[in-house]
Amino acid sequence: MSETLDLLVIGAGACGMAAAITAHDAGGVVAIVEKRATPGGNSSLSTGSIPGAGSRFQVAAGISDSPERMIADLENTAGKHDADHLTALIARECGPLCEWLIDDLGARMELITDYRHIGHSVERLHAPKSRRGQDLVDDLLRFVADRDIPLAVGNGAERLLIDEGGSVVGAVVEGVEIHARKVVLATNGFAANSALVAQFCPEIADVEYFGALGSTGEAIEWGQSLGAALGNMAAYQGYAAVAYPQGQLLSWTTIEKGGVLVGADGRRFGNEDDGYSGFAAKVHGQGEFAWAVYDRRIHDVALAEEEYAEMARMGAMKWANTAEELAKAAGLSATALADTIVDYNTVAQAGEGDAQNRRKFAMAPLQAPFAIARVKPGLFHTQGGLMVDEDARVLREGGGIIDNLFAGGGAAVGISGHAGAMGYASGNGLITALVLGRRASLRAMQDIKAAA
Secondary structure, eight states: OOSSEEEEEEOOSHHHHHHHHHHHHTTOOEEEEESSSSSOHHHHHSOOOEEOTTOHHHHHTTOOOOHHHHHHHHHHHHOSOTTHHHHHHHHHHHHHHHHIIIIIIOOOEEEOOSOOOTTOSSOOEEEETTOOHHHHHHHHHHHHHHTTOOEEETOOEEEEEEOTTSOEEEEEETTEEEEEEEEEEOOOOSTTOHHHHHHHOGGGTTSOBOSOTTOOOHHHHHHHHTTBOEEOTEEEEEEEEEETTTOSBOOTHHHHTTOEEEOTTSSBOSOGGGHHHHTHHHHHHHOSOEEEEEEHHHHHHHTTSHHHHHHHHHTOEEEESSHHHHHHHHTOOHHHHHHHHHHHHHHHHHTOOOTTOOOOOTTOSOOSSEEEEEEEEEEEEEOOEEOBOTTOEEEBTTSSEEEEEEEOGGGBOOSSOSEESTTOOTTHHHHHHHHHHHHHHHHHHHHHHHHO
8 A cells, every 4th residue: 555645544434435535536645444344334334314404406306494404403403512513514514515425426315305304304314215325335435446546444453653743644554554644533433342332321331232343432542542532422323213133223214204112011101203313212211122003104105215125025014903913913912002002193183292292293193004013222323532623633632633633424523412312313423424524635635735
């Protein structure tokens, strides 16, 4: 690998590949190293959904949106936190980012008008038609290959190289020193590191992790050794409904469009309006499993999503024409489940808040035939990380920057609140990864050219 790299990118998820593509197109000599045998990380496991406030695709669809509206949505969801400066940045940059991906690069994405998902007041998510993040990753890999950007998988970075002045000058990768003028940490978060999760996110520490195995927190440890500041370390993204035993996400469309979650007693236990992330801790607190209950009409809407359609073919959900038959199929109390559906349908029909304070009923009341699927909560990725400025430069505890070091994606502080999972809005992980990856490279190349 070249010893005269302008930019070394550590990690080959969406953040790392966006950074590499941007640096290359700005004239830089860049390479990517990835410790896992396959690239993608959590980006591959996502739905590939990226908010794009004010994008030309929204305009074409007649959707009125703006960065200011998205800022308000994000602040309403997440509240104040350590990275408020990034909330405004990401809201401003996300629309142009979606246009860059689709128009400039050729990503196979489209504006989603079927749903909004948690945290968004208008339809602003852009995603692959399949709703699979792997399709976005495959596109990014194609763009990397088209540019002949070196991508070395199975090559984990062991430590950063630091010169006598304390500046980052590269990394040691599989025992080999790779020198670079700038380094981007795109290694994702620390959700696969049980010790760090227990330290920073104890409320979710004993929940099964369903994210990428490479999310082991090296960026946190390297940054701390250099005096980096950390932010929002107790925030995370959970998922309330991982289908069991399939181990795949049960589309939250089933709940958002009017379905409910019940416990082993056949009764609801919280407000599903909290969303798939915010509701995860509630599911965890009520027992090992929960059951999603919805109907054929909602099922037919969710079938547009390839992963859900695949799960339907696998038999993840059971069907019945009455609540009593549905309860028997799932091994729940027939009386309790029947009462739950009747009570829920009553408030849904009235359109008023119920005992759980739910107010969004969409296609409810539920109608036979009914579907039921067993689910469990999961941890997907952490939302805290290295504090960075608007150019993704890593900040020191007490002020200043760590020279030549950038971070994005799960390695950097997120915008999903100060603690817990309630502050997560759909797409927060991917949009932070992509925006900060691009910002890092643009600033890195600007600095390199200024110093030439």
